[in-house]
Amino acid sequence: MAASAPWASAADTTWTAGSGNFTNAANWSAGVPDANTNANFTSASSYTVSFTSDAASSNTYFNPSSGTVTLDLGANTWTTPGQFWIGQSAGANSTVVMSNGALVVTNAAKAGDFTVGRAGSGAFTMNGGTILSDYGAAGFTGNGSTILLSGPSTIWSNSTQYTVGYYGNNSRLVVSNQATLVAGSGILRIGHYSKSNLLVVADGGVVKSVSTYLSHDGASSSGNSALITGSNSFWNNSDSFLVGLNGGGNSTVVSNNAVLQTATLNVGHASGTNALAIYTGGTVLATNVNISLGGTLVSNRIVVAGGSLIATNSTGTASLALGGVDSELGLQGGLVRADKLNVNASALNNAGGTVVAKAFNVANGTVNARDGSTTDVGVATLYIGNTVGQTGRWNVVSGTNAILGATRLSGDSSGIVGIMTVSGAGTLQSQVGALEVGRNGSNALLVITNGARMEVSGSASVGGGTGGGNTAIVAGNGSTWDLNNSLAMFLGYFGSGNQVIITNNGYVDASAGTFYIGYSGGSDNRVTIADGGKLDAAYIPFGQGGATSNNLVLVSGAGSLLQTPNMAISVNSGARGNRLVVTNGGMARIDLLTVGGNGSHNQADILAGGVLIATNSVVLGNGATSASNLITVSGGSLAITNSSASAKLVVGATGQGTLTLNGGNLVVDQFLATNGVNSVVNLHAGDLVTRSTTIRNAAAFTVGDGVQAATLKLNGGAHLFADGLSVASNGTLTGTGAITAAVTVANGGALAPGMSPGTLTIHSNLTLNNFSALNFELGPHDLNGIGVVGGDTNDLIVVNGDLILDGILNVTALPGWDFIGNTPTNVFRLFNYTGVLTDHTLSFGLMPGGIEDAYFDTSVFGEVNLIVVIPEPSSFALLALVGIGWLLRRRT
Secondary structure, eight states: OOOOGGGTTOEEEEBOSSSEETTOGGGBSSSSOOTTEEEEEOOSSOEEEEOSSOEEOSOEEEOOSSOEEEEEOTTOEEEOOSEEEESOSTTOEEEEEEOSSEEEEOOTTSOOEEEEOSSSEEEEEESSEEEEESEEEEOSSSSSOEEEEESTTEEEEESSOEEEOSSOSSOEEEEETTOEEEOOSSEEEEOSSOBSOEEEEETTOEEEESEEEESOSSTTOBSOEEEEESTTOEEEEEEEEEEOSSSSSOEEEEETTOEEEEEEEEESSSOSSOEEEEETTOEEEEEEEEESGGGOOBSOEEEEEBSEEEEOOTTSOOEEEEOSBTOEEEESSSEEEEEEEEESSSEEEEESOEEEEEEEEESSSEEEEETTOEEEEEEEEEEESOSTTOEEEEEEOSSEEEEEEEEEESTTSTTOEEEEEEESTTOEEEEESOEEEOSSSSOOEEEEETTOEEEEESOEEESOSSOOSOEEEEESTTOEEEEEEOSOEEEOSSOSSOEEEEETTOEEEEEEEEEEESOSSOBSOEEEEETTOEEEEEEEEESSSSOOBSOEEEEESTTOEEEEEEEEEOOSTTOBSOEEEEETTOEEEEEEEEEOSSOBSOEEEEETTOEEEESSEEEESOSTTOBSEEEEEEEEEEEEOOTTSOOEEEESSSSOEEEEEEEEEEEEEEEEEOSGGGEEEEEEEEEEEEEEEEEOSSSOEEESOSSSOEEEEEEEEEEEETTOEEEOTTEEEEEEEEEESOEEEOTTOEEEEBSSSOEEEESSOEEEOTTOEEEEEEOOBOTTSBBOOSTTTSOEEEESSOEEEEEEEEEEEOTTOSOOTTOSEEEEEEEEESSOEEEEEEEEOSOOSSOSEEEEEOOSTTEEEEEEEOOOHHHHHHHHHHTOOOEEOOOO
């Protein structure tokens, strides 16, 4: 506070008149004041003091308890270099009005003191004229003092400090109607150890200051405010503007086309619960803006509701930093623009506003985006998570929102965590630019849930660099990650342990792009499609650009679907250990599936309840360097088929591959295993249905492992087994078509020609064993009891070679089996053969009821017939009455 000692010994004179001239001695108790005299105004009445010439006084004091003193300076100057105090003493309630002239309260020591409300209260209204002062104040210790500056010709120029509420509370300074206040080179304080003080700049008013502090000293300084409002209202602060230096609850409002310009703006410099609000048309221009400086303060806020907060400079280094617990930058429409925007510990809540930043880092805080929010980082990158040991969060919670520019979760190094959540039915997040969920960082998390949708235009990645442990989750009915405008999707470009999880009817749509898994060295990355989730992609390659290993796609749960025209498990020669698993009600629809393009130890597993449908082909071991690649069907279904019967299963195309059926079923149009020992086929259990087969792999094809039930069903066509075909115990060979192979049916194995019913042709030898089962469907015959031979009427085996006849015949009766025509004796053809018959006697197993007699007839070369005697219906009761069963025997 300005010193007053140099003028303490001045003489005093007191105004004694009503209205009158300042230079009239009769109006003063001790003559007209001069530079060595104090001027005192004490009358509790209203009057005007007029000036006809320049005047002076050492100090000036106004102490009335009521009334208004009007100063009519005209074109004159009043110099009072010491103290100009309105409301000097306790109990005073002084009002002064000035409308013209010049008032000078300055001295060489820069200690001239213009105070309204020194110990009492006061009001000063200036409707014109000029004031020059060293120090200005409203409310030194007195409460409720007011300074009102109004009018385009009103100028108050202060050289040092200016205070609204030094120790006094509830003081006001209003600069309005194009008036100007130059606060000086010192600090403009609003609340110095005081509360509820206010500075208003309105209706074109102008304030110029160097440093402004709301709540300057002391925690007791609170509730102090600044309001800048109205067109052309302008506050230019050249250094620091601090809303809440020490005390809390301080606020600044900029609205209605007003402008606040400052170098540094801190909301919560060393205290909490402070606020800046920028309403419709209001603008704040700053080089650096901080919420909760240092990040240790609480509950400081900036609200932008239709206005603009601009933190930029010509060098592009201006900063907007959000820190503090429960602190916030809130947008409700309007614009925030910054060169560098950092969310450190607080929240940015964007409800329909636009954020433009050359650099945007969410280090350890939260951004909440609501309907209509836009974030624009231009050619830069938005970092969500950019500080080691901290977590940045971005929540999209409603409506239509957009990010323009690249977005990166979890920054560029380990120990950084970034999380983005897009949630709620009808919520749309548009990402125009690359989206990287963990580039070189780790533990990044993208969640799209509860019916929300995210659209990405630009490349997308989860673990796009060396980062590991990053995850994208799409969960819930209607939840969609739309990648159709993306350049590509990368899961684990170089990184490991990254995941995409699609669950609970969530959907990832990459049907117009490529979904890379482990692009160039990425390992242990995983796609999980579960519980009704769905993934569409135009192409899904594992290891497209380099050595990748142990990456997994899992499709599990009823309604879960993977759909792509092309999946290549291992493209590069270094890609190994990669795997597709379809299980538990999950389904994969893949036109072309390659397992082991050039790499090794890659695998596709169709497990219990899983279904894989391929409409073009499945190729296992497709490159010269591929080895130990596997397809395993264990309780699931693999269907490689299309309407033109041209879909192919190729085991060991130019490399090595192993197909193993451990249960479930495999249906294929064209089954090829022709690369010698590199084409390994194991039919241990389950059903293999094929329309066309070519196997040249230096090993007899065996149906079954001798323990489990296995079936090879030939659905017409030609079937070459170059090294023989063997049916093991519990195995079954069935169907129609032509087999080129020597066929052996082991004890416990079964041969069942026909497709209910039909003819099976073997272009080689057939060997049956004592307990080989022959399962035939027989019935239709003519009126003479001659069964229709083969075709699609009765089962028939044609052996174009030697026949070793043995085993047990089981017959299922078809319509027409019973007695008709002129004879009860019916003849059914079982075998045709062209070579040597070795007859080890067939035995009867399960036969239809009501047979009187049955036996086998091999008397005609090239034929094995079954003779069955079926009595007329009138004989059935007699047979039953006498207890004579039908006799099964063999005749030659």
